Amino acid sequence: MSRILEPLTIGKVARLAGVGVETIRFYEREGLIEEPPRSASGYRQYSKEAVARIRFIKRAKELGFSLKEIKELLELRIDPETTCEDIRNRAKAKIEDIDRKIDSLLKMKSVLERLMATCRGREPVSECPILEALEDREK
Amino acid sequence: MSRILEPLTIGKVARLAGVGVETIRFYEREGLIEEPPRSASGYRQYSKEAVARIRFIKRAKELGFSLKEIKELLELRIDPETTCEDIRNRAKAKIEDIDRKIDSLLKMKSVLERLMATCRGREPVSECPILEALEDREK
DNA sequence: CTTGACTCTGTAGTAAAGTATAGGGTTTAA
DNA sequence: TTAAACCCTATACTTTACTACAGAGTCAAG
Structure with a gap:
């Protein structure tokens, strides 16, 4: 019920989305996913939307879109x-x-x-x- | 009428297929296109099929296939x-x-x-x- | 209360797919 | 007959998209 209250660590997001932890930080640096809030100790805290976003990036790549093009697709809303x-x-x-x-x-x-x-x-x-x-x- | 008799140079093939000369030599090294016959002076001599093949490689890449996968597709016949x-x-x-x-x-x-x-x-x-x-x- | 599995930043290394350059020979059009 | 525009090999460099440390802090189970 209250799953919004339990943020995901980068490792969990990576596992759920099927990518490596480093890949997520790389996408963040490249501006494909926004910087998430941090815990007191500086850990990134993700919501489930982040998982969907990363899965989308992954699939779009397999369809021949470059990260630049994928960014444009994602920017069609923010x-x-x-x-x-x-x-x-x-x-x-x-x-x-x-x-x-x-x-x-x-x-x-x-x-x-x-x-x-x-x-x-x-x-x-x-x-x-x-x-x-x-x-x-x-x- | 006798266009088969006039082989294409690598530069012409590159222009017709929309890639660089170096790319064609690279594809040859990678086994994506076979080594063409050579002229007396060592120039590569291509037929029009080479142009079609390179265009196919180019398009397949844009569809998210790796060169390895494209090679497999092309090998579905040779x-x-x-x-x-x-x-x-x-x-x-x-x-x-x-x-x-x-x-x-x-x-x-x-x-x-x-x-x-x-x-x-x-x-x-x-x-x-x-x-x-x-x-x-x-x- | 420690040990193993996380996390952090920063930087360096890699694989795939070209792209460029050096140093040389060839063709062709003026 | 020569200069521009090709071609050749071999090697090195670049870009994209990761992937792997190094060195240090954090968290959770026993």
Whole structure:
């Protein structure tokens, strides 16, 4: 019930988010997560939101976003003096970027599916040269 | 008509693929593209397929694949002594990975779309805190 | 009340993926 | 026929994103 009252140490956050302790301090230095409050002895005290934020950073990296781009994504909400119009423009650009990524992934997927469909049994691979397509028609 | 007879130099390939000359030599050393034939004076001679291959590498990187993973994707066709069964298994794993990426991107996209929809006019941003969702429900 | 597992700051080292430079040969267009 | 613009190898440097100490303080279990 009262889990907000029990702040997480950096080690617990690291375990929950699946990263190392040093990585969290690194993200803090880089401005990807804000400096958390400290205990009397100087220990960082995190809330559960920090875990979600770090997991998001981790996943976004796996999707090909750089830390710089991820910071921009995260800043699509904290900025205190940006207009909604500005936010909308930035969000639109990100959506377009995401759409392009999805397109490329779908293309890769369909080529792999064709490969699987054509490549049956246990004949040698030279009989399955469908992947030519994967390397073509990119825009 | 006879464009196969005119091989491309490394500089032309680099320009066509949108990378630097050094990057191509680096990919060759890393085994991502095979060593091309050489001219009498030792110049590398590329075909247009090389351009497609390098473009594919470039795009796959932007989708969050490491060079090691990209190599695996490209090897889904050249190997001369793999069975189709093996290829099918490897392709299946790649498709699953791609599906997970697409899922995450769709999730990010829908959150950004909700942000744009909610955030109208020119009110300050604190009125648009929809992005909370972006940081959650990953899995 | 101590010992082992934390935490802190600060700095240094690493892996991946390029990018640049040195020192040399080649092609081509004026 | 020469100078700009290429290419070659080999090696060194850079950037991004961590990862690993060193040296010191803190906390919690037995």
